[in-house]
Amino acid sequence: MAEVLVLVDHVDGEVKKVTLELLTAARRLGEPAAVWVGPGLEGAKEKLAEYGAAKIYVAADEELTSYVVAPKVELLAQLVADKSPAGVLVAATGEGKEIAGRLAVKLDSGVLTDVVDVAEGFVGEHSIFGGAIIAHAKVKRGTPIVAVRPNAIAAEPAPAAAAEEQVSVTLSDAAKSAKIVERVVQEKGERPDLTEAAVVVSGGRGVGSAENFKIIEDLADALGGAVGASRAATDAGWYPHQFQVGQTGKTVSPQLYIAVGISGAIQHRAGMQTSKTIVAINKDPDAPIFELVDFGVVGDLFQVAPQLTEEINKRK
Amino acid sequence: MNIVVCVKQVPDTESPRKLKSDDNTLDRGAADGVINELDEYAIEEALLLKEAHGGEVTVLTMGPEKATDSIRKALAMGADKAVHLVDDALAGSDALGTSYAIQQVLGRIGFDLVICGSESTDARTGMLPAMLAERLGVPQLTLSSKVEIDGSTIRVQRLTDYGYDKVEAALPAVVSVVEKINEPRYPSFKGIMAAKKKPVETLSAADAGIEADKVGLAGAASEVVDATEAPPRAKGQIVTDEGDGGVKIAEFLASKKFI
Numbered sequence: 001m002a003e004v005l006v007l008v009d010h011v012d013g014e015v016k017k018v019t020l021e022l023l024t025a026a027r028r029l030g031e032p033a034a035v036w037v038g039p040g041l042e043g044a045k046e047k048l049a050e051y052g053a054a055k056i057y058v059a060a061d062e063e064l065t066s067y068v069v070a071p072k073v074e075l076l077a078q079l080v081a082d083k084s085p086a087g088v089l090v091a092a093t094g095e096g097k098e099i100a101g102r103l104a105v106k107l108d109s110g111v112l113t114d115v116v117d118v119a120e121g122f123v124g125e126h127s128i129f130g131g132a133i134i135a136h137a138k139v140k141r142g143t144p145i146v147a148v149r150p151n152a153i154a155a156e157p158a159p160a161a162a163a164e165e166q167v168s169v170t171l172s173d174a175a176k177s178a179k180i181v182e183r184v185v186q187e188k189g190e191r192p193d194l195t196e197a198a199v200v201v202s203g204g205r206g207v208g209s210a211e212n213f214k215i216i217e218d219l220a221d222a223l224g225g226a227v228g229a230s231r232a233a234t235d236a237g238w239y240p241h242q243f244q245v246g247q248t249g250k251t252v253s254p255q256l257y258i259a260v261g262i263s264g265a266i267q268h269r270a271g272m273q274t275s276k277t278i279v280a281i282n283k284d285p286d287a288p289i290f291e292l293v294d295f296g297v298v299g300d301l302f303q304v305a306p307q308l309t310e311e312i313n314k315r316k
Numbered sequence: 317m318n319i320v321v322c323v324k325q326v327p328d329t330e331s332p333r334k335l336k337s338d339d340n341t342l343d344r345g346a347a348d349g350v351i352n353e354l355d356e357y358a359i360e361e362a363l364l365l366k367e368a369h370g371g372e373v374t375v376l377t378m379g380p381e382k383a384t385d386s387i388r389k390a391l392a393m394g395a396d397k398a399v400h401l402v403d404d405a406l407a408g409s410d411a412l413g414t415s416y417a418i419q420q421v422l423g424r425i426g427f428d429l430v431i432c433g434s435e436s437t438d439a440r441t442g443m444l445p446a447m448l449a450e451r452l453g454v455p456q457l458t459l460s461s462k463v464e465i466d467g468s469t470i471r472v473q474r475l476t477d478y479g480y481d482k483v484e485a486a487l488p489a490v491v492s493v494v495e496k497i498n499e500p501r502y503p504s505f506k507g508i509m510a511a512k513k514k515p516v517e518t519l520s521a522a523d524a525g526i527e528a529d530k531v532g533l534a535g536a537a538s539e540v541v542d543a544t545e546a547p548p549r550a551k552g553q554i555v556t557d558e559g560d561g562g563v564k565i566a567e568f569l570a571s572k573k574f575i
Binding site for chain 2: 296298
């Protein structure tokens with residue numbers, strides 16, 4: 001069975017959940033071979049094995065993570081040439097999509113991005129125009145490269161050998177042209193990553209101020225979820241930009257999405273419409289968000305949300 | 317400094333967007349065209365850099381005839397001139413074909429800096445700026461929330477999942493910007509009037525030296541095999557708060573085993 005390369009998404013050795021989702025998807029397409037870039041594999045190997053990595057190609061050279069994107073692309077291109085895999089899967093994060101795109105240019109291969117599912121033959125499923133259309137696409141030439149949206153495919157364990165093989169690549173000068181001189185890690189706190197969280201609670205215009213976002217945070221914390229914000233809220237400076245859910249922000253696909261004081265403009269819906277269960281609290285009964293919900297309450301969020309938080313905490 | 321801003325005209329997010337039934341490409345006639353929102357931030361950043369360092373800002377777009385609307389807006393904001401790559405042979409190009417076509421034009425017109433929005437609101441692939449950097453063999457300074465130029469050195473802050481990276485490179489380079497970077501200006505009346513006199517060069521694929529078999533639907537390396545309207549979500553339950561709205565949601569969440 002042909003290999004399917006899975007680029008491991010990790011931060012300093014901590015494997016992102018999307019990697020396990022990619023390994024799960026890769027098992028339908030061939031034999032998963034994880035590609036590890038940078039240091040820190042020791043603590044992560046077990047997890048990759050648990051989710052079906054038959055092999056792990058390890059490129060630990062620090063040079064590969066000292067420059068923007070291009071080194072990972074050259075490594076993957078070399079692995080494609082050497083191992084002739086059936087295809088390559090990456091996470092459809094900002095950087096993952098860039099890796100997919102550059103690799104497609106390098107290999108002159110077709111690329112599918114931000115798919116919510118991938119089936120045998122590397123047929124990708126896309127949810128486009130804010131979830132209004134489901135489209136299937138496939139690659140016509142080259143080695144299929146597919147970037148998969150985090151949280152879209154359920155990760156399932158299926159233990160495999162995870163046999164390590166050290167690999168190295170000689171980088172071109174062009175790959176070393178955008179140098180990362182400093183990494184700035186911003187306080188993440190205890191909450192899960194927005195794009196990986198099973199539960200996301202988002203606040204919008206109705207929240208009214210930065211201080212009031214505490215209501216959203218309290219509800220998210222009661223559910224062990226992540227906090228998101230609509231563009232209205234981030235533009236107003238009530239919550240940091242990186243938590244914006246929507247067309248120009250993050251796309252999330254959690255098991256449960258709770259929209260608080262968000263009207264549900266298309267801009268926002270594009271970023272959350274593939275959530276499995278949707279709940280909304282809004283004082284306007286005509287708010288478009290109610291078209292999407294499984295359960296909605298028309299009411300004052302300052303009454304309803306704290307009561308919900310209290311009720312959840314009571315039931316724990 | 318010669319700055320080229322890549323601009324895409326996209327269907328207005330607020331109007332109904334659909335795919336054509338015959339070839340599953342975007343039906344550009346079905347919706348009003350507007351300038352891709354993130355590209356306005358790219359234009360603004362180019363104008364700010366020009367104001368600080370001098371030079372010229374050229375708008376480059378690939379798209380049908382009516383993409384001139386977006387060109388006019390960019391010129392009204394303050395760009396100096398525009399190049400419009402327009403050819404039926406380009407219709408249906410995928411990101412690979414599009415990046416190739418734009419590379420060909422950039423090779424002809426030259427640049428010190430290319431600035432793009434980080435993604436378009438229609439296809440949302442987020443790949444084009446990185447693909448351009450790969451094709452042009454220049455530094456990729458994408459997903460930038462801050463750009464500084466100091467002589468021939470360019471420094472950006474690149475947004476990451478964990479915060480940001482400080483990245484440094486030598487010009488020429490490709491930059492993509494996120495909306496955090498600035499606040500795009502509105503065209504002034506004077507700007508709108510001035511835009512009418514600014515030069516717009518129209519290029520065909522052949523003019524730009526683009527090989528026809530590498531672009532368009534036929535040159536695409538991927539294809540849409542089917543597209544259907546998503547089934548509408550089952551109508552949910554909506555209640556009006558009578559003092560127990562929070563409790564009602566909790567009961568719903570409990571019924572779904574979330575709590």
